[in-house]
Amino acid sequence: MTLDNARILVVGAGLMGAGIAQVAAQAGHDVLLFDTRTGAAEAAKAKLAQTLHGLATKGKLTAEAAQATLARITPVDALAPVDLVIEAIVENLDIKRALFADLEAVLPAEAVIATNTSSISVTALARDMKKPERLVGMHFFNPVPLMKLVEVVSGLGTAPEVAQAIHDLAGRWGKTAVHTRSTPGFIVNRIARPYYAEALMLLQEHAATPEVIDACLRAAGFRMGPCELMDLIGHDTNFAVTNSVFAANFFDRRFTPSLVQQELVDAGYLGRKSGRGFYSYPEGAPALRT
Ligand code: NAI
Numbered sequence: 169m170t171l172d173n174a175r176i177l178v179v180g181a182g183l184m185g186a187g188i189a190q191v192a193a194q195a196g197h198d199v200l201l202f203d204t205r206t207g208a209a210e211a212a213k214a215k216l217a218q219t220l221h222g223l224a225t226k227g228k229l230t231a232e233a234a235q236a237t238l239a240r241i242t243p244v245d246a247l248a249p250v251d252l253v254i255e256a257i258v259e260n261l262d263i264k265r266a267l268f269a270d271l272e273a274v275l276p277a278e279a280v281i282a283t284n285t286s287s288i289s290v291t292a293l294a295r296d297m298k299k300p301e302r303l304v305g306m307h308f309f310n311p312v313p314l315m316k317l318v319e320v321v322s323g324l325g326t327a328p329e330v331a332q333a334i335h336d337l338a339g340r341w342g343k344t345a346v347h348t349r350s351t352p353g354f355i356v357n358r359i360a361r362p363y364y365a366e367a368l369m370l371l372q373e374h375a376a377t378p379e380v381i382d383a384c385l386r387a388a389g390f391r392m393g394p395c396e397l398m399d400l401i402g403h404d405t406n407f408a409v410t411n412s413v414f415a416a417n418f419f420d421r422r423f424t425p426s427l428v429q430q431e432l433v434d435a436g437y438l439g440r441k442s443g444r445g446f447y448s449y450p451e452g453a454p455a456l457r458t
Contacts, residue, residue, distance in 0.1 A: 169333040171252050171280065172340060177202060179247070179267060180256035181212035183402060183441060184284055187312025188254050190216050193240040194233075194313075195341045200244045204257075209243035216241065219313075247274050252337075254306060256284040259408040264293055272298050280330055282306035286357050286405065287412040290323030290350040300325035306334050307354060308343075310401055318343045323350045352416030357409055361423055364406065367394035368426035378446040395446040399439035403432045 174197060178189045181203035189212070193199045201209040220234040229237075253271055257263060264283065271281060281303050283293060294300035305321025318338040322331045331347060338345035348354050353361060367381050376384075382393025398406050407429050414423040432438070432445060439445030 169329045171333050171337045173197075174251035174280075174337070176200070177244075177248055177250040177253045178256060179203075179253060179271075180258075180284075181205075181209040181243070182256065183310060183405075184308060184312060185254075185256035186212040186216060187310070188256055188284065188308060189213075189241050190219065190237070191308075191312055191341055192254070193237045194229075197240065199241045200248055200250065201241055202244050202247060209245075213238070213241055213243050247271055249274050249276055249279070251276075251279055253279065253281045254284060255281065259286060259288065259405055259412065261288050261292060261412075264288065265296055268293065268297055268303065278302075280304065280333065282334055284308055285321075287353050287409040287416070289352070289416065290321050290326065292323075294323050294325050301327035302330055304330050304334050305348075305350065305354070306338065307356075309356070316342075316344045317356065318345045319354050319356065320345050320347050321350050321354055322347065353409070353413040357413065361410065361413055363394050364398055364410070364429075365422075365424070365426065367398075368428045371395075371428050372426065398429070399445035399447055401439065402441050403429055403438050403445055407433050 176192050176197045177200045178185045179202050181201050185201065189199045189201050201212060203209045217238055220229065220238055223229040224231045224234040247270055253275065255264065255267060257267060264285065268281060279302065283290065283303065283305055284307060285293065285305060286307065290303060290305045294303040297303060303323065304326045305319065307319040307321055309315035309317050320331050320335045320338065335345045335347060352358065370376055370381055371378065378395035382396050385393040407425060410423065410425045414425055417423050436442055437444045440449050443449050
């Protein structure tokens with residue numbers, strides 16, 4: 169099976185969906201972009217136009233390539249039959265399952281559905297599908313155009329040729345793909361949980377400020393400190409992932425979610441995407457250090 173020439177539908181035009189659409193279109197695919205939030209797909213395309221223009225200005229992409237990439241991305245207002253769907257909607261089992269049921273009603277029999285879930289079991293996501301063998305995890309990292317890693321996650325029912333086709337596709341897009349089974353948090357999010365959790369504990373104990381914690385970890389060699397990284401990921405998403413890993417590990421105390429982060433989520437201080445998290449982003453999300 170090959171997805172080299174796949175027509176792609178990206179569902180969810182938020183942080184991750186927009187980045188995935190960009191990378192797929194840069195690799196030459198026609199990409200449809202769908203979001204249930206009115207105007208979100210169009211807004212994501214407008215933001216991508218700025219990003220691509222910026223890349224062209226910096227000489228990282230020719231002006232023609234930037235224009236061609238943008239022309240391949242089409243916002244749509246309904247699910248459409250394609251060869252490959254990449255799902256990047258809210259981190260919620262029931263909402264993702266409902267989407268997959270809707271997708272199976274419009275997709276051709278051989279189409280693949282890849283989920284960008286950070287932590288939800290691919291096995292559980294596939295439970296009610298007519299063809300569970302076509303669901304596979306394709307877990308990108310934020311920001312998608314910059315981060316090389318893609319975890320290709322196989323649930324109990326995932327067909328090996330589907331996982332391999334996604335692995336090959338990620339490689340063709342210049343990513344480093346790894347195969348993993350669907351365990352809670354997969355590889356990176358499992359290992360990263362304590363990085364966030366210990367920083368949140370320090371904050372709860374008033375041991376240090378986010379600035380100090382981040383400065384320490386950067387000085388220790390990490391590219392980003394835990395607080396600025398949570399702001400980048402989005403506290404709603406990060407908190408949902410922690411809750412999901414906590415539950416999936418039978419409420420093992422090591423993965424206990426943080427009240428500090430719960431407060432941020434309750435206040436709508438979601439990080440860069442809402443203009444405020446541990447830090448303030450009055451001008452909107454700042455450009456990422458590359
Ligand atoms: P986001 O909140 O930026 O975007 C989610 C988008 O999905 C929103 O625009 C929302 O309107 C849309 N949406 C919600 N329900 C929908 C539905 N039923 N149909 C169509 N669109 C719908 O979230 P983000 O950060 O892009 O995360 C998306 C997925 O990617 C989640 O599963 C998350 O766990 C995963 N992920 C997130 C990473 C991060 O650093 N933020 C990293 C890797 C994976």
